[in-house]
Amino acid sequence: MELNRRTVIASAAAAGIAASALGGTAEAAPGAASHGRRPVKEHFGTLADGTKVYRWSLENGGTALKVLSYGGIVQSLEIPDRHGRRANVSLGFDSLDDYVASSPYFGALIGRYGNRIAKGRFTLDGKTYQLSVNDGDNSLHGGAKGFDKRVWDVEPFVSGSDVGLRLHHTSVDGDMGYPGTLRATVTYTLTRGGDWIIDYEATTDKATVVNLTSHVYWNLAGEGSGSIEDHELQIAAARYTPTDAGLIPTGELAKVAGTPFDFRRAKPVGRDIRAGHPQQVLAKGYDHNWVLDKGITAEPEHIATLRDPASGRTLRIATDQPGLQFYSGNFLDGTLTGTSGRTYRQGDALCLETQHFPDSPNQPAFPSTVLRPGETYRTRTVHRFSA
Template sequence: MKIKEKDISGKWNEYMLTNDQGMAVSILNYGGIITKIMVPDRNGNLENVVIGYKNYQNYEQNPNYFGALIGRVAGRIAGASFVLDGEAYHLETNDGRNHLHGGSHGFHQVIWHTAPFQTEDTVGLKLTHQSADGEGNYPGNVKVTVTYTLNNYNQLTIDYAASTDKATPLTLTNHSYFNLSGNLKNTIEEHHLAIDSRKFVELDQELIPTGRLVDSTGTLFDFRDGRVLGEGLQRHSEKNHVVLGGYDHYFIFDHKKENSVLLRDTENGRRLTVKTNQPGMIMYTANDLEEGIPLTEGISRKHLGVCFETQGSPASLHHDGLSSIILKPEEDYSKQTLFSFDVEE
């Protein structure tokens, strides 16, 4: 187990966490961004399985949110406003007339305070940030801690903890784009995916949740028994046509299985499982990823990665029937997502 720290242009630091199996995770203190995850295939070849920019300066804007920590609220808030305890709050409109991923100066653009750590069988990085009352027009002084921990079983755990002195919306996530083909050799269309979910939230033409929960049975959104992702990327229904062909929807977990997500590349044997105590996730399949961006391996193109944004749904601010994302002063925000990598023969 080891940690290596590297200076990036005199502005940021990148920390590479490496376990005894050779798996390595690289993280910036800027935005808490995961820039690389190196894992083996069935033949032991170590390759990167997330999308990252070739030029680090591109992370300063990062309109695709590659690898970033997202907050205060991950996802879209309709009309860039909400009412809490009888008071209306108006946020930045950075996605049409709506609010996206905490605004243009959200947690993805924060330089986090970092503290690397190492134990006998883990290596990790603790990131902390104090978000002031009124920052981004959100209420409350919020203290946030995000901890990345890598163990010798090729498991990356992300622990999210937060507290506030005033009731406020809060739901955090990581926005990594996964691609198990290794070094972005292929798109995700041939990846096989299973999700422990039978309901998803409908979207309108602005990609805003309508609040209607849809039973996925018999549709392209039913991944309970597993299916090839390309089926939903190539065969458009009304529900995925609205997101330019693919998925950008909130899936509600049934929590009937140990793992909420299982992603496989049958060609090279890589597998990714996701286990979380979050109520659901937004799955985004890079439907509108701009083509031609220089990446660490190759050039960007549509459907080059899939995001599993485990989180609560911002739609709960306007609709009943979804888990609340309001954090109160007497509560502690404590969420965890575990990404496990292995291979099948």
């Protein structure tokens, strides 16, 4: 594994990903259009400062996305089951007010730094930076007003048989304590075969740290349908990063063998979730970074498969990143009501966030997340759906 290679030089393929990397083929679903249709824009709500928020709807290859300019949020993602019946498999809200007031990052773009940084502090080139602290003593997902709470500029596109959105945001020097003006572009693409591809790109005018990701909450049986403990999950990782009580990595790369963290072979999410492992007690389930066997790669490689046996819906994920955060929805507590009008309880969804490791700026042995002027941060994650 290339533990010292920087993400800024990890390049993604410019024109898609080989079907073999994810398994299966990328053919259009029966009855699906053979070319992308331009996304449709509608007003979704207005923030307290008067800023208008829009929702974009796009569809291709049997997959349908609804995306908000606020936070780049995936409000819904619909895919068919084995009988061709579509359902929204992503948790979310009906109103902008709910996203602003109480969202646990439902469907959001995360930045500048996905996951946690200890004490909200790191030192780079001899200078120490204090970040916004919003998770106990730590900084989580970019701080109190991360990229998930910003309104992005959205540009729709149709390119050949693909359809998508390019989202742009500029984070100024000092934003949430981070150095450098960061210019980020995130591209959502739906392919003719129904794949959802996320391309992340960023540049800076001062040395900084970057770790962008997506925070979709998955329930392949359908949003609001209940527990995901029967979902079968496979993760191509022989190690994970144990944490302290604040969910900050200790620095150890622990073996999953013989522990509830072993998902090298597919197993139900709920099989070992109550095994009482000390790490599960700290996190109230799974909320850890898996160290992917492949390490950093020039192009996305298959790293995880999630399947709902009841519906047959299957999600295969490929990435060029070295880590995957698997979060089992431990802090959903029944106080939030989703788009179906049903409440979300613990374990009603899970997250699979492709990423660099948490707290990497303070862990020299972890892959670097430093981005410098003249370099371009690029990374790609591919979601392939089947039933």
